[in-house]
Amino acid sequence: MNGVLSDLGERKIIQLVRAQYGYGWPDDDAAYIDIGKEYLLITTDSISQSAHMPKGARWESVGYFFAALNLSDIAAMGGKPEYLITAFTLPRKMRIDDLKRLEVGMKRCLEKYGVKLFGGDTKEGMEINLTGVAIGTVAKKNILRRDGVRKGDVVCVTGSLGKNGAGYYMWKKTGLRRWAELLLDIEPRIDEGVLIAKSGATAAIDLSDGLFSAILQLSKINRCGFEIDYPKVPIHYAAKSAGISTGVNVEDIALNFGGDYELLFTIQKSKLNHLLSEAKKNGIRVSVIGKVAGRKCMLVKDGKKVGIRKAGYEHFR
Amino acid sequence: MNGVLSDLGERKIIQLVRAQYGYGWPDDDAAYIDIGKEYLLITTDSISQSAHMPKGARWESVGYFFAALNLSDIAAMGGKPEYLITAFTLPRKMRIDDLKRLEVGMKRCLEKYGVKLFGGDTKEGMEINLTGVAIGTVAKKNILRRDGVRKGDVVCVTGSLGKNGAGYYMWKKTGLRRWAELLLDIEPRIDEGVLIAKSGATAAIDLSDGLFSAILQLSKINRCGFEIDYPKVPIHYAAKSAGISTGVNVEDIALNFGGDYELLFTIQKSKLNHLLSEAKKNGIRVSVIGKVAGRKCMLVKDGKKVGIRKAGYEHFR
Numbered sequence: 015m016n017g018v019l020s021d022l023g024e025r026k027i028i029q030l031v032r033a034q035y036g037y038g039w040p041d042d043d044a045a046y047i048d049i050g051k052e053y054l055l056i057t058t059d060s061i062s063q064s065a066h067m068p069k070g071a072r073w074e075s076v077g078y079f080f081a082a083l084n085l086s087d088i089a090a091m092g093g094k095p096e097y098l099i100t101a102f103t104l105p106r107k108m109r110i111d112d113l114k115r116l117e118v119g120m121k122r123c124l125e126k127y128g129v130k131l132f133g134g135d136t137k138e139g140m141e142i143n144l145t146g147v148a149i150g151t152v153a154k155k156n157i158l159r160r161d162g163v164r165k166g167d168v169v170c171v172t173g174s175l176g177k178n179g180a181g182y183y184m185w186k187k188t189g190l191r192r193w194a195e196l197l198l199d200i201e202p203r204i205d206e207g208v209l210i211a212k213s214g215a216t217a218a219i220d221l222s223d224g225l226f227s228a229i230l231q232l233s234k235i236n237r238c239g240f241e242i243d244y245p246k247v248p249i250h251y252a253a254k255s256a257g258i259s260t261g262v263n264v265e266d267i268a269l270n271f272g273g274d275y276e277l278l279f280t281i282q283k284s285k286l287n288h289l290l291s292e293a294k295k296n297g298i299r300v301s302v303i304g305k306v307a308g309r310k311c312m313l314v315k316d317g318k319k320v321g322i323r324k325a326g327y328e329h330f331r
Numbered sequence: 332m333n334g335v336l337s338d339l340g341e342r343k344i345i346q347l348v349r350a351q352y353g354y355g356w357p358d359d360d361a362a363y364i365d366i367g368k369e370y371l372l373i374t375t376d377s378i379s380q381s382a383h384m385p386k387g388a389r390w391e392s393v394g395y396f397f398a399a400l401n402l403s404d405i406a407a408m409g410g411k412p413e414y415l416i417t418a419f420t421l422p423r424k425m426r427i428d429d430l431k432r433l434e435v436g437m438k439r440c441l442e443k444y445g446v447k448l449f450g451g452d453t454k455e456g457m458e459i460n461l462t463g464v465a466i467g468t469v470a471k472k473n474i475l476r477r478d479g480v481r482k483g484d485v486v487c488v489t490g491s492l493g494k495n496g497a498g499y500y501m502w503k504k505t506g507l508r509r510w511a512e513l514l515l516d517i518e519p520r521i522d523e524g525v526l527i528a529k530s531g532a533t534a535a536i537d538l539s540d541g542l543f544s545a546i547l548q549l550s551k552i553n554r555c556g557f558e559i560d561y562p563k564v565p566i567h568y569a570a571k572s573a574g575i576s577t578g579v580n581v582e583d584i585a586l587n588f589g590g591d592y593e594l595l596f597t598i599q600k601s602k603l604n605h606l607l608s609e610a611k612k613n614g615i616r617v618s619v620i621g622k623v624a625g626r627k628c629m630l631v632k633d634g635k636k637v638g639i640r641k642a643g644y645e646h647f648r
Contacts, residue, residue: 019430020423045416045449047466049366056373058418058464062456065420099362101375101462103382106337113336132362139379145418145462147375149364 044091044150046157053157055150057087063142068185068194073112075198077119083222084146085127085202086275090220091159092211093152095204098124100134103143116144127204156211158218158279163236167216167280169304170289172206175225175276176253176268183260183267196252200275206298210279213289218279224272226322229311232280239308242322244315248301280306361408361465363474370474372467374404380459385502388511390429394436395515400539401463402444402519403592407537408476409528410469412521415441417451420460433461444521473528475535475596480553484533484597486621487606489523492542492593493570493585500577500584513569517592523615527596530606535596541589543639546628549597556625559639561632565618597623 044057061067061083067076081098088095100120104113124131132149152158181196203220210218217236219228225247229240249268257264281289286302293300304314311322361374378384378400384393398415405412417437421430441448449466469475498513520537527535534553536545542564546557566585574581598606603619610617621631628639 017427018423019421019425019427022427045414047371047414049371054364054366054371056416056464056466058375058416058462059452060418060420060454060460060462062420062454062460064457065455097362097364099373099375099464101377103377103379103460104336106335108336110334110336110339135376137377137379138382139377139460140381140458141456143377143379143420143456143460143462145375145377145460147373147416147464149373 044087044093044148046091046152052151052153055088055091055093055152056147057084058145058147059084059087060143060145062144067142068197070185070189070191071194071198072119072191073115074119074122075195077116077121078123079119079198079200080144080146081120081123081129082200082202083275084148085123085129085204086200086220086222088148088150089202089204089207090218090277091150091152092156092207092215092218093150094208095127095129095148095150095202097130097132097149099132099147099149101137101145101147102134103137103139105140105142106138108142127202152211158207158211158215160217160219160232161235162216163232163238163280163306164216164282165238165306166283167306168283168286168302169240169242169278169280169306170300170302171221171225171248171276171278172203173274173276173299174248174250175221175274176264177250178273179267179271180250180252180256182271182273183262184256187260197273200273202275203277205296206277209292209296209298210277210281210289213281213292214285215279215281215289218277221274221276221278222272225269225278227272228278229322232278233311238306239310239312240304241307241312241314241319242304244313246301246303248299361404361410361467363408363469369468369470372405372408372410372469373464374401375462375464376401376404377460377462379461384459385511385514387502387506387508388515389436389508390432391436391439392512392515394433394438395440396436396517397461397463398437398440398446399517399519400592401465402440402446402521403517403537403539405465405467406519406521406524407535407594408467408469409473409524409532409535410467411525412444412446412465412467412519414447414449414466416449416464416466418454418462418464419451420454420456420458422457422459423455425459444519469528475524475528475532477534477536477549478552479533480549480555480597480623481533481599482555482623483600484623485600485603485619486557486559486595486597486623487617487619488538488542488565488593488595489520490591490593490616491565491567492538492591493581494567495590496584496588497567497569497573499588499590500579501573504577514590517590519592520594522613523594526609526613526615527594527598527606530598530609531602532596532598532606535594538591538593538595539589541591542586542595544589545595546639549595550628555623556627556629557621558624558629558631558636559621561630563618563620565616
């Protein structure tokens with residue numbers, strides 16, 4: 015192959031890399047290691063200036079976003095994050111104040127979720143690149159993986175979808191700080207993940223790449239189909255108004271773009287009511303949006319079934 | 332502060348970040364977590380194209396170097412590396428073939444040392460940035476930290492110093508591939524680290540930033556001085572010939588530049604002979620180069636003591 019990476023797209027690049035090793039690795043949000051009673055969860059995520067730091071956003075918000083997205087992968091496994099290790103590549107001309115403010119935001123997120131910073135590596139490079147390693151634990155019986163979906167499961171999401179996509183499209187249109195800030199405004203769904211795991215969810219994934227992408231990934235890993243009931247999907251009001259302002263399809267903003275970091279999970283029907291009442295008690299919003307059905311991924315809208323095809327935001331495309 | 336990062340230098344940047352958290356973290360090459368009988372070691376290291384990938388070097392060599400430098404931090408703790416997780420930021424115009432060759436080199440190193448690749452994250456950015464997370468284990472009693480130096484210890488290094496510095500200065504002068512390759516030519520000293528740890532070494536550190544930098548770091552952490560006997564420091568022949576070709580001081584090439592990834596360690600005198608004979612049996616080169624002495628770091632050369640001041644290669648300067 016003589017092409018460049020943009021000819022392939024992110025998922026094909028990962029496939030290419032995997033193929034060379036002759037063995038797979040878990041399809042999950044985090045790697046896990048048996049340490050006796052628990053699994054230790056280890057995950058890594060990077061952001062770089064050109065791809066993930068919209069111009070105009072506050073450095074504090076970039077720092078908070080960076081920490082939150084790293085913790086999110088632990089949340090998606092049902093775990094409790096304990097440590098974050100960082101590897102920063104920074105340009106020599108970065109302002110000291112900006113780095114300080116980035117750290118302030120990062121610290122705010124880590125303290126909110128009781129996570130300790132565990133040092134890290136600092137190197138010089140042409141553009142800002144922040145890599146985190148989040149480390150957490152989960153009781154063995156509670157681990158949430160991507161491959162546990164069973165026949166008869168229903169599909170649920172936490173929170174609502176489209177706020178971050180709205181931020182992105184509005185920022186692209188206006189360049190205003192408030193939209194850059196909205197794009198970065200995420201929380202790791204840690205309490206949610208723990209509750210979901212304890213309630214017997216069969217599989218979970220975070221929505222970093224959007225609902226459609228997550229559904230397609232679960233479908234591939236579990237070799238099953240899904241039926242998502244569009245009217246039941248909780249769409250954030252910002253996505254609706256951004257749709258009107260920008261002319262972009264609300265579906266694209268809320269279900270395709272991603273960036274929400276809510277959790278999508280599957281659970282047996284028999285366990286659903288208990289989960290919903292526990293969620294309510296804890297002030298956690300959970301919506302049932304569909305079910306495991308057939309062999310394809312379908313969106314049910316206006317009484318019609320449409321195949322879910324388009325993936326969410328994919329790098330390199 | 333209104334300055335930019337290059338006004339500070341790497342170590343001051345790390346200090347600034349630490350100060351904000353109000354708690355320290357270990358000064359070691361890796362973080363460690365108690366998992367019962369053993370410690371789990373977790374470490375992260377990044378390289379970026381502009382700072383660490385000399386033009387002309389083979390992509391396979393870059394991949395091998397990347398894997399080796401991540402495993403090196405586990406070696407410096409006396410541990411056995413088990414997994415590597417990767418987070419790659421890649422530009423969309425990178426050639427697919429180049430990524431494949433990078434993976435080939437990385438795989439070669441991981442297979443050589445029995446380390447499994449554990450997936451990772453792939454993102455898009457302006458320049459190539461490769462971050463690794465190495466995970467390993469070490470028996471609790473064998474962990475090598477940076478803070479265990481004791482009075483009466485002698486100072487030793489594995490291998491010889493200056494090969495990579497020679498590659499750097501020769502590459503800078505000539506731009507030839509062979510020197511770029513020499514700069515990247517490192518091995519993680521895993522067997523060495525395990526042997527050193529079992530033999531009762533009191534502290535260890537890898538020489539990524541050069542001997543002088545390592546000595547100064549150990550001095551600061553342990554609040555003690557060192558006396559390094561220059562004629563006993565094993566200098567690689569390439570450093571000597573690069574000194575002649577480039578006019579750069581051999582000391583700068585071999586002791587200041589770094590990039591060797593050999594291990595520097597301290598050990599009680601009473602345990603030295605046993606260690607040296609075990610090293611010999613295992614084909615491991617160990618040189619005794621000095622001792623813990625006084626409160627300052629001195630280099631003894633031509634019968635004179637000179638203060639060790641200059642740090643090794645430091646980013647952002």
